[in-house]
Every structure is written in structure tokens, then in C-alpha cells.
Amino acid sequence: MDWTAINLSGKLALVTLLFLMPPAIFTARWLAMTSLRGKHWIEGLLALPLVLPPTVVGYYLLVAMGGNAFLGGWFEAVTGSTLAFSFTGLVVASVIFNIPFAVQPVQRAFEAISPEIHEAAKCCGLTFWQAFFRIDLPLAWPGILSACVMTFAHTLGEFGVVLMVGGNIPGETKTVAISIYDRVQSFDFGSAGAMSLLLLVISLATIGVSYGLVARLMKRRHSP
Amino acid sequence: MLTFPATSAARAQRPAIAAAADLQFALQEIAARFQEETGLEVRLSFGSSGNFTHQIAQGAPFELFLSADENYIFHLAQKGLTADQGALYAIGRIVLFAPHGSPLRVDESLQDLRAAITDGRIKRFAIANPEHAPYGRAAQAALEHETLWKPLSPFLVFGENASQATQFAAAGTSQGGIIPLSLSKAPQISRLGSFALIPADWHAGEPLRQRMVLMKTAGDTARKFYHYLQQPTARDIFVRFGFLLADEDNH
Numbered sequence: 001m002d003w004t005a006i007n008l009s010g011k012l013a014l015v016t017l018l019f020l021m022p023p024a025i026f027t028a029r030w031l032a033m034t035s036l037r038g039k040h041w042i043e044g045l046l047a048l049p050l051v052l053p054p055t056v057v058g059y060y061l062l063v064a065m066g067g068n069a070f071l072g073g074w075f076e077a078v079t080g081s082t083l084a085f086s087f088t089g090l091v092v093a094s095v096i097f098n099i100p101f102a103v104q105p106v107q108r109a110f111e112a113i114s115p116e117i118h119e120a121a122k123c124c125g126l127t128f129w130q131a132f133f134r135i136d137l138p139l140a141w142p143g144i145l146s147a148c149v150m151t152f153a154h155t156l157g158e159f160g161v162v163l164m165v166g167g168n169i170p171g172e173t174k175t176v177a178i179s180i181y182d183r184v185q186s187f188d189f190g191s192a193g194a195m196s197l198l199l200l201v202i203s204l205a206t207i208g209v210s211y212g213l214v215a216r217l218m219k220r221r222h223s224p
Numbered sequence: 225m226l227t228f229p230a231t232s233a234a235r236a237q238r239p240a241i242a243a244a245a246d247l248q249f250a251l252q253e254i255a256a257r258f259q260e261e262t263g264l265e266v267r268l269s270f271g272s273s274g275n276f277t278h279q280i281a282q283g284a285p286f287e288l289f290l291s292a293d294e295n296y297i298f299h300l301a302q303k304g305l306t307a308d309q310g311a312l313y314a315i316g317r318i319v320l321f322a323p324h325g326s327p328l329r330v331d332e333s334l335q336d337l338r339a340a341i342t343d344g345r346i347k348r349f350a351i352a353n354p355e356h357a358p359y360g361r362a363a364q365a366a367l368e369h370e371t372l373w374k375p376l377s378p379f380l381v382f383g384e385n386a387s388q389a390t391q392f393a394a395a396g397t398s399q400g401g402i403i404p405l406s407l408s409k410a411p412q413i414s415r416l417g418s419f420a421l422i423p424a425d426w427h428a429g430e431p432l433r434q435r436m437v438l439m440k441t442a443g444d445t446a447r448k449f450y451h452y453l454q455q456p457t458a459r460d461i462f463v464r465f466g467f468l469l470a471d472e473d474n475h
Contacts, residue, residue, distance in 0.1 A: 062282070066282055066283075076283075081285070082282070082283030082284070082285070084279075084282055084283060084284070085279060085282070085283065085284040085285060086285070167269070167279050167284045168269045168271065169240045169267065169269055169284075169285070169286075170240070170267040170268070170269065171238070171267060172240065172285075174269075182270070184391065185245070185248075185270070185385075185387040185388050185391055186248050186249075186270070186387065187391070187394075187410075187412040187413065
């Protein structure tokens with residue numbers, strides 16, 4: 001068991017949630033309510049990481065994070081270190097490839113709230129923000145929690161993007177998935193097996209929890 | 225505890241070191257001895273020399289790079305990223321490896337490999353990717369020298385680096401492969417099959433002159449390890465893993 005890698009993956013997943021969830025929730029709320037004409041293009045754009053090969057995402061991130069590129073150059077000027085091959089770079093990558101996992105479940109949850117509830121809230125004189133915090137969020141929590149566990153598990157398992165922009169540095173960019181790959185290459189099937197089992201259990205638990213939450217939402221939707 | 229990984233100051237205490245995959249076992253042993261003797265720790269990453277060269281050129285924070293091909297070191301030196309021209313630390317050799325139960329018999333003349341290609345005993349044969357792994361290029365050069373490259377081509381599988389090629393060659397997923405001597409000598413791998421040394425002059429164009437270099441950013445620990453690699457303890461370990469020692473003036 002490579003505890004350094006497990007620890008690093010856990011940290012990466014938590015930091016990703018911290019940065020990604022707040023904007024994801026607001027984006028999801030806006031997408032659920034808006035009747036903008038080009039809405040499906042925006043939804044499509046946000047869903048891109050689902051269908052793009054990780055190597056393509058990795059390639060573009062590597063190009064964007066290079067010292068000569070805008071993002072990479074700016075980061076280097078501010079911090080003095082490169083964005084690629086650093087933990088911060090992994091966070092940027094992780095936030096980007098998790099967008100669909102964070103936005104979609106929350107959007108579905110907001111869409112499940114019936115318009116009558118919003119009208120009632122307006123009649124009672126609640127402002128947008130009061131309604132958001134007192135009505136929308138409490139009603140959508142299963143979707144939000146589902147998005148959190150999905151994003152967390154997906155970050156633990158991401159391989160292709162991390163391999164391309166991370167550089168496999170122990171304690172810095174060597175995540176669990178990369179460590180498994182590494183252990184197999186060094187003929188250490190014991191560690192590779194133990195870590196694979198760990199990820200398998202976590203993934204299964206994630207799917208179970210997530211499906212349970214969705215079932216809750218659907219039940220609420222169909223109960224009078 | 226939610227803290228970002230080590231700051232650069234703390235990182236210098238445990239420098240990240242990039243090493244060619246053929247050093248997988250030898251270097252881990254040397255690093256362990258180094259830690260016993262000095263109390264200092266290094267973090268090792270293994271991969272293909274070509275990939276590391278790209279990553280270092282793009283700013284990957286490695287403080288020391290041990291390449292399987294000295295040309296990559298010269299390339300980085302030209303870019304002004306290294307402290308100097310580095311030091312030759314070993315000469316690598318390649319072997320023909322066949323896992324137990326393979327229909328391929330290993331011999332130094334590759335006679336049976338030639339026969340096995342024609343009579344259909346070879347279905348899969350593993351080498352490292354010649355595009356970015358020096359050991360893959362050496363394997364290709366040796367096969368070309370023996371006019372086996374073209375007939376063997378349809379059966380080749382490429383490992384991403386020498387370690388993965390060894391994985392493919394030794395795990396019984398193929399009938400064999402051409403891999404580093406240093407990996408086939410490791411107990412984890414030697415018990416999986418048998419091997420025969422391929423003559424060095426068959427890959428004279430890819431001599432596997434393995435050179436290491438400190439980066440300009442290298443800290444104290446990395447420098448100490450670099451010197452340690454040139455001391456008798458480390459050199460004895462290199463020899464035990466089948467590396468020839470290079471004697472050249474490193475001024």
C-alpha cells in the first residue's frame with residue numbers, strides 16, 4: 001500500500017470539491033431555471049469532459065500550463081514554479097475534468113423542484129437569495145451530495161490526465177491510480193492488488209450511495 | 225488535514241529524482257543504502273528517458289536525472305537547464321528474455337528466435353518503445369543488425385518504457401522480448417524465465433551510454449546523492465545488476 005499516494009489522492013479529491021462545488025451549484029441552478037435559446041450548447045460544453053479522451057484533455061492542459069502559454073506563464077510569474085507537474089496543476093486539471101460530475105446531478109435536482117414552489121416563495125415575499133438558501137438548497141441536497149461523492153470517486157480514479165500533466169512525482173503528483181500503474185511496472189503485484197481493491201470498494205460504495213440519493217429524489221418527485 | 229504538498233524549501237530535503245526504467249531495482253537499493261549511511265531521503269520516479277527529457281524541458285521539478293541515453297542529457301545541457309554535462313555512470317546491456325513455458329529457447333545468436341518467427345511459435349514479442357525509450361532503440365538496432373526487425377515487426381508489442389516491456393516479456397503474456405540486463409538480473413524477474421546476453425556490437429549505434437546530470441535547481445541532498453552514485457558502494461551495486469562501469473574523466 002502506497003499511503004503517500006492514497007493520502008495525496010484524498011487531498012486532491014477534497015481540494016477539487018472545495019473549488020468546484022460552489023460554482024457548480026450556481027451554474028446548475030442557473031441552467032435548471034433559464035430558458036436561454038442556446039442553453040443546450042452550454043450544457044454540451046460542460047459535458048465535454050465526459051466524452052473527450054483523457055489524453056486529449058491532458059494534451060490541452062499541458063499546452064495551457066506550459067511556461068510559454070498564458071495560464072502557465074502567469075502562474076509562473078506569480079508563484080515562481082511551473083503549473084504542470086505540480087499539485088496545483090493537478091487541482092486545475094481535476095476541477096476541469098470533473099465539471100460534468102459536479103454540475104449534472106445538481107442540475108437534475110433543481111429541475112425536479114416544481115415551479116409552484118418558486119411562485120409560492122415569491123408570493124411570501126422571499127428574495128431570490130432567501131428562496132435559494134431556504135427552499136432550493138434544502139430540496140436539492142440529495143443531488144448535491146450525489147455530485148460530491150461522484151466527483152470525489154472520479155478524482156481518485158482519474159489516470160490519463162494525471163499521467164500526462166503530473167509527471168509521477170512521489171508526494172506531489174503521484175496519485176493512487178498512477179501508483180497502481182507504477183507498482184505493476186515494478187512487479188509489485190501485492191501493493192497493486194491491495195490498492196486496486198481499495199479503489200474498487202470505494203467506487204462501489206460511491207455508486208451505491210449515489211443511486212440511493214437519486215432514488216430518494218425520484219420518490220419525492222412522484223409523491224403528492 | 226488539508227495542506228498543500230511540500231513547499232519548495234521542504235522539497236529540497238527530499239528531492240525528486242527522475243531515472244530511466246532500467247534502474248528500477250539497482251537505484252532503489254542504492255537509495256536505501258544512501259539513506260542508511262546519511263539519513264537523507266530521495267524520491268525516485270522511474271520512466272522512459274525520452275518522456276522525462278520532455279517533462280524536464282517543460283519545467284518538471286526533478287533535481288537529478290539519470291538517463292539511459294546520454295544524448296538526452298546533452299540536449300538538456302544545450303537548453304541551459306543542467307548544472308554541467310553530467311557524468312557517465314554506467315553502460316547498459318540488453319538480453320533476449322523468454323518466460324518459463326515459452327516455446328522460444330534463448331541463445332546468444334538469436335538462432336531460435338529466427339526459427340520461431342518462421343515456424344509460427346512467436347505470437348507476441350515485447351520491446352520498449354523505440355520512440356522515447358533508449359532500450360527500445362537498442363533492441364531495434366540489434367534486431368536490424370540480425371535482419372530480424374522486419375519479420376518480427378508484425379508480432380511486436382511496445383512497452384511504454386523498459387520496465388513495462390519487461391513486464392510484457394516476463395509475465396507470460398508474450399513468448400519473450402528484448403529487455404535490459406539490469407532488470408532480468410533482479411530476483412523478481414530472473415525467476416520468471418531465462419535470458420541470453422545480446423552482443424554489444426549488434427547495437428553499436430545505440431550504445432546505452434547512461435549519463436546522469438544535476439539540474440541547475442538541484443539542492444544539497446540531490447548533490448550528495450549524485451556524488452554517492454559515483455562512490456564504491458553504489459558502483460558495486462551497479463556491477464551486481466550487470467552494468468558495465470564507465471571510466472571517463474568527469475571534469
